Amino acid sequence: MTETLLPDLAPAYGEIFMAIGAMALLMFGVFRGNKSTELVSLLTAAVMIVTLIITVTWNDTAVYTFENMFVVDRFTSFMKILVLVASALAVFMSMQYFKDEKEERFEYPILVLLATLGMMVMVSANDLMSLYMGLELQSLSLYVLASIRRDSELATEAGLKYFVLGALSSGILLFGSSLIYGFVGSTNFTVIGQTLSQASHGPDIGVIIGMVLVLAGLAFKISAVPFHMWTPDVYQGAPTPVTAFFAVAPKVAALALLVRVLYVPFGEMSESWTQVIVFMSLASMVLGSVAAVVQTNIKRLMAYSSIGHIGFALVGIAAGSQDGLRGLVIYMAIYLVMNVGTFACILAMRRKDGMVEDISDLAGLAQTRPAMAAALGIFMLSLAGIPPLAGFWGKWYVFKAVIATAVADPMATNYGLIMLAVIGVMASVVGAYYYLNIIKVMFFNEPEGEFILQKSRKLKAIMGVSAALMLLFLLPQINAPVLEYARMAAAALIS
Amino acid sequence: MYQIIVFGPFIAAILAGLFGRQLGDKGAQIITCGALVVSAFLSWVALFQIGFGGTVEHVTIMTWVSSGDLNFNWAFKVDTLTAVMLVVVNTVSCLVHIYSIGYMSHDPHKARFMAYLSLFTFAMLMLVTADNFVQMFFGWEGVGLASYLLIGFWYKKPSACAAAIKAFLVNRVGDFGFALGIFAIYMVTGSVEFDVVFAKIPELQGQTIHFLWMDLDLITTICILLFIGAMGKSAQLGLHTWLPDAMEGPTPVSALIHAATMVTAGVFMVARTSPIFEYSPDALAFVTFIGASTAIFAATIGTTQNDIKRVIAYSTCSQLGYMFFALGISAYGAAIFHLFTHAFFKALLFLGSGSVIHAMSDEQDMRKMGGLRKKIPWTFAMMVIGTLALTGFPFLAGYYSKDMIIEAAFASDSSMAGYAFFMGVFAALLTSFYSWRLIFMTFFGESRSSKSVQDHVHESGNWMMAPLYVLALGALLAGFIFKDYFIGQNYEDFWGSALFLKDAANNVMEAAHHVPGWVIASPFIVMILGFLIAVYAYIIKPETPAQFSGTFRYLYALFYNKWYIDEIYDYLLVNPAKKLGVFLWKKGDENIIDRFGPDGAAASVMALARKFRGLQSGYIYHYAFAMLMGIAAFVTWFVFISGGGAS
Numbered sequence A: 001m002t003e004t005l006l007p008d009l010a011p012a013y014g015e016i017f018m019a020i021g022a023m024a025l026l027m028f029g030v031f032r033g034n035k036s037t038e039l040v041s042l043l044t045a046a047v048m049i050v051t052l053i054i055t056v057t058w059n060d061t062a063v064y065t066f067e068n069m070f071v072v073d074r075f076t077s078f079m080k081i082l083v084l085v086a087s088a089l090a091v092f093m094s095m096q097y098f099k100d101e102k103e104e105r106f107e108y109p110i111l112v113l114l115a116t117l118g119m120m121v122m123v124s125a126n127d128l129m130s131l132y133m134g135l136e137l138q139s140l141s142l143y144v145l146a147s148i149r150r151d152s153e154l155a156t157e158a159g160l161k162y163f164v165l166g167a168l169s170s171g172i173l174l175f176g177s178s179l180i181y182g183f184v185g186s187t188n189f190t191v192i193g194q195t196l197s198q199a200s201h202g203p204d205i206g207v208i209i210g211m212v213l214v215l216a217g218l219a220f221k222i223s224a225v226p227f228h229m230w231t232p233d234v235y236q237g238a239p240t241p242v243t244a245f246f247a248v249a250p251k252v253a254a255l256a257l258l259v260r261v262l263y264v265p266f267g268e269m270s271e272s273w274t275q276v277i278v279f280m281s282l283a284s285m286v287l288g289s290v291a292a293v294v295q296t297n298i299k300r301l302m303a304y305s306s307i308g309h310i311g312f313a314l315v316g317i318a319a320g321s322q323d324g325l326r327g328l329v330i331y332m333a334i335y336l337v338m339n340v341g342t343f344a345c346i347l348a349m350r351r352k353d354g355m356v357e358d359i360s361d362l363a364g365l366a367q368t369r370p371a372m373a374a375a376l377g378i379f380m381l382s383l384a385g386i387p388p389l390a391g392f393w394g395k396w397y398v399f400k401a402v403i404a405t406a407v408a409d410p411m412a413t414n415y416g417l418i419m420l421a422v423i424g425v426m427a428s429v430v431g432a433y434y435y436l437n438i439i440k441v442m443f444f445n446e447p448e449g450e451f452i453l454q455k456s457r458k459l460k461a462i463m464g465v466s467a468a469l470m471l472l473f474l475l476p477q478i479n480a481p482v483l484e485y486a487r488m489a490a491a492a493l494i495s
Numbered sequence B: 001m002y003q004i005i006v007f008g009p010f011i012a013a014i015l016a017g018l019f020g021r022q023l024g025d026k027g028a029q030i031i032t033c034g035a036l037v038v039s040a041f042l043s044w045v046a047l048f049q050i051g052f053g054g055t056v057e058h059v060t061i062m063t064w065v066s067s068g069d070l071n072f073n074w075a076f077k078v079d080t081l082t083a084v085m086l087v088v089v090n091t092v093s094c095l096v097h098i099y100s101i102g103y104m105s106h107d108p109h110k111a112r113f114m115a116y117l118s119l120f121t122f123a124m125l126m127l128v129t130a131d132n133f134v135q136m137f138f139g140w141e142g143v144g145l146a147s148y149l150l151i152g153f154w155y156k157k158p159s160a161c162a163a164a165i166k167a168f169l170v171n172r173v174g175d176f177g178f179a180l181g182i183f184a185i186y187m188v189t190g191s192v193e194f195d196v197v198f199a200k201i202p203e204l205q206g207q208t209i210h211f212l213w214m215d216l217d218l219i220t221t222i223c224i225l226l227f228i229g230a231m232g233k234s235a236q237l238g239l240h241t242w243l244p245d246a247m248e249g250p251t252p253v254s255a256l257i258h259a260a261t262m263v264t265a266g267v268f269m270v271a272r273t274s275p276i277f278e279y280s281p282d283a284l285a286f287v288t289f290i291g292a293s294t295a296i297f298a299a300t301i302g303t304t305q306n307d308i309k310r311v312i313a314y315s316t317c318s319q320l321g322y323m324f325f326a327l328g329i330s331a332y333g334a335a336i337f338h339l340f341t342h343a344f345f346k347a348l349l350f351l352g353s354g355s356v357i358h359a360m361s362d363e364q365d366m367r368k369m370g371g372l373r374k375k376i377p378w379t380f381a382m383m384v385i386g387t388l389a390l391t392g393f394p395f396l397a398g399y400y401s402k403d404m405i406i407e408a409a410f411a412s413d414s415s416m417a418g419y420a421f422f423m424g425v426f427a428a429l430l431t432s433f434y435s436w437r438l439i440f441m442t443f444f445g446e447s448r449s450s451k452s453v454q455d456h457v458h459e460s461g462n463w464m465m466a467p468l469y470v471l472a473l474g475a476l477l478a479g480f481i482f483k484d485y486f487i488g489q490n491y492e493d494f495w496g497s498a499l500f501l502k503d504a505a506n507n508v509m510e511a512a513h514h515v516p517g518w519v520i521a522s523p524f525i526v527m528i529l530g531f532l533i534a535v536y537a538y539i540i541k542p543e544t545p546a547q548f549s550g551t552f553r554y555l556y557a558l559f560y561n562k563w564y565i566d567e568i569y570d571y572l573l574v575n576p577a578k579k580l581g582v583f584l585w586k587k588g589d590e591n592i593i594d595r596f597g598p599d600g601a602a603a604s605v606m607a608l609a610r611k612f613r614g615l616q617s618g619y620i621y622h623y624a625f626a627m628l629m630g631i632a633a634f635v636t637w638f639v640f641i642s643g644g645g646a647s
Helices: A010-057 A074-101 A107-124 A128-146 A153-184 A189-198 A205-221 A230-237 A240-263 A267-292 A298-319 A322-347 A370-384 A390-408 A415-444 A457-472 A476-493 B002-018 B020-050 B080-103 B110-129 B133-151 B158-189 B194-204 B218-233 B242-248 B251-260 B262-272 B281-302 B308-328 B332-359 B377-391 B397-411 B417-443 B451-456 B462-486 B491-495 B508-512 B517-540 B544-551 B553-560 B562-596 B598-615 B620-641
Strands: A063-065 A070-072 B057-067 B070-078 B208-211 B214-217
Touching: A010 A063, A010 A070, A010 A074, A010 A107, A070 A074, A070 A107, A074 A107, A074 A240, A074 A322, A074 A457, A074 A476, A107 A128, A107 A240, A128 A153, A128 A205, A128 A240, A153 A189, A153 A205, A153 A230, A153 B620, A189 A267, A205 A240, A205 A267, A205 B620, A230 A240, A230 A298, A240 A267, A240 A298, A240 A322, A240 A476, A267 A298, A267 A415, A267 B598, A267 B620, A298 A322, A298 A390, A298 A415, A322 A370, A322 A390, A322 A457, A322 A476, A370 A390, A370 A415, A370 A457, A390 A415, A390 A457, B002 B020, B002 B057, B002 B070, B002 B080, B002 B110, B020 B080, B020 B110, B057 B133, B070 B080, B070 B110, B070 B133, B080 B110, B080 B251, B080 B262, B080 B332, B080 B462, B080 B491, B110 B133, B110 B251, B110 B262, B133 B158, B133 B218, B133 B242, B133 B251, B133 B262, B158 B194, B158 B218, B158 B242, B194 B218, B208 B218, B214 B218, B218 B262, B218 B281, B242 B251, B242 B308, B251 B262, B251 B308, B251 B332, B262 B308, B262 B332, B281 B308, B281 B417, B281 B553, B281 B562, B308 B332, B308 B397, B308 B417, B332 B377, B332 B397, B332 B462, B332 B508, B377 B397, B377 B417, B377 B462, B377 B517, B397 B417, B397 B462, B397 B508, B397 B517, B417 B517, B462 B491, B517 B544, B544 B553, B553 B562, B562 B598
Parallel strands: none
Antiparallel strands: A063 A070, B057 B070, B208 B214
């Protein structure tokens, strides 16, 4: 009897541990106050690392639990690893910042932990219900995080904007979910997929509209064009550590969810959604590259950069093949390291009188802080996709996959995919302009003022290790495990 | 031995050019001059071995190209023709190197200058020793490069840079012809090696080559193309415009490159390819016509110029014309003999004028000279010897060679021979006139220079004078000593197989020894006549030239302005080319390619970026609107795709 009453908890041990840890740390924080922020932060990171270990050790084939609402397979494992690494690093990076700003709040790491928990659920979601649960847990935490500096006008504005638009997108997503349920009769991804594949005629219009609405809700989370508009404002307004967190972990989680939604329940309709993905991918790449050209604020620039990078990652979905998915997974792994490293540098942009975030503030960095300039230079080149740095290989795998798909098609009707690759490469050329501009500013402009020496060893370590990874990615010792694990992850969804 | 002759100057050039700073000026001078002295000495040894020993040497250095049917080596072919050229090149070059030590003593870039001179010598030696057309072309381009570098040696002088570029560009026209000629030769014979090509030429007689709508005689076409190359390098009528401007270079350069050696490369090339030219009477007639025309044309200009170096430059041009019409009437021996003697007396004249210029504090305008006879007597004496040799005073170098050419022109039965003969005689009159005019304007009469210049007039040092003496010796004796070998009774033994005559029995050189007495006397008579006119016009009645130029204003203007050739070229070629260039630059490049290409792309990206920034208004309802619009568009798209759905 117990077996039927209690579902199999083993696949969700990581999430359960995180939830308990978050509550325990909350209690701890409440009693110890803001003085305990540093300790809570470290413990949060510890919880994430333990969860990471649990996730890594779970290395099995697909297992469903909670009435098939929750799935664990190699794809979820890989994406969860990325999410956990990104979140843990975000916590580490934030510590010095809040200390310097005298804004230490113990809620911050706990909110990050809760958001991460939401992301874990999102990645593992196999049901519209668990999808929404995870998404909302994540989103609510993020809304608060965006405006965690209550006294900052910009941060509150950013938080509010994010909240209003996020609520709108959640509404859209919910509406879509209800339409799907209404027309299919189930919220479970697997069941939806089976039902659609067995339908003798094409999908119902209600399902189509429902899918579009779910797609839109998820596209909002990954800030793909035309659902990207919140991104620059929120990135710029939110405190820098929050932006650093926003830039990576939620993107990875939402993208993982998007992939699962597209392939499991709506795999039958791939021909129609591919066109939409192609459009979003194209629009994101072009807008991300072009709009960044005129930006002067480096956080805003990174917002456009992330829009562009999501566009490149979507190319992998557009390819519709296992190689494409593998490319996307690799892309996100590399994107994670590049962005964490870049934000570590941005967090180190502190003068005696506070943080600065204009590109012009980087002038002459090569003379005043040569090591940081070198690291940031490597990140910028990698973001621009200059071989042999890692960023180039990320693009290489997705474009290779999409070209392979286009070429393999005997009817050659997929010339749109070729166009996607061509425009993508052109967009990355345009994008190279602003990345190289930063390098130019750092290395060729005269210094005006100096950043204070960075005290945090964590930031320095993150910068150094990420830069080294970017440089050394072409070594087989480094890229082989990533490529292999990515292949297995992709194989879990598309065989 | 031949390796040392050819590569000695090359190594010296490398050392002086790349390590000039380490070696110092003196080191560079010692190395380059030393290499040239050795080369010059060995060249004379070679001449005695080859010319008087009657052998031909082939030396292969290494394989150059071996690709499919195209095979040729770096190799030397040393026959009498090459040996003569080796002597001319190395002797004059050696003397010029030594002269330069004195002449360039105030210049800050001595090592560079010496390196260029040696580099030129190396390239010229590659040209004359080549055993195939491609190697010859290598040397051909090499001397062009060295000429460019040396004309523009004073690169801070805009006129020198312009002259260097002009020389390079005009030569390009000729080189293009030469290259086409080589291509044509390879196309029809399958080889570029002289011996193979020459052996196959007789089989090609009468064949035609189709080009556009024309059927051209094959051999004539090849010859004309080769000759266009020769015209460029040897400054023949039409492609001569660079030579007078090239006088912007230092005077030793003018003596070496633009009088004695490089400009004679065209003559050498035609002589070398005589086995081809001999089979095309039309091409030979063309060569004769161009040569004779150049001889008279350049001489007319020479009579009116006031720059001492330009007078000699036009004289060179004119003398090269003599050589070419000698080639055209198959008097190859006479042409090479004139080349040989001309090298001595023209180098002497140039170096002498360099000495004059040096004495006059770099003044080149003869109108500001005069009366230098007593102040620089040795230079005066050398210049007079050079002038006598040039004008063909009996028993001096030019007497044998030039008179031989004129006699051969009379004796020849070529269709152009008559024209060549009369032009040659008339040009000889003008040669005599302008040469003596130069002497009289420079050395006689009252000095017309400023006081400060006059005070500084001095005889040049020994470094400069010694080469003059050696060259003067050559101008005095070269003709007398070598006439029997080059053009006289030992002709056949001396030349061996180096010069080819299709109809050996009917040698025009032989016939030239049996022409009427008045023909033999005519060059001498016109020489005296020219001298007398010059004496009358510049010594007895110095106002004559002004009267003359007043009376024959248009004729004078025509000659003075060099027949307006430069102006015609400017009008026909240079200005349209410039206009086209400006048009393509401003309209084509900036207005079309840049505007719609790089600049346009950049501008449109910027415009798009600003538009995107404008969209980013900051208002939540704008953002929400964009999202809803996106959803609406996607829904429309999906419904459209699925054909309106099933229900």
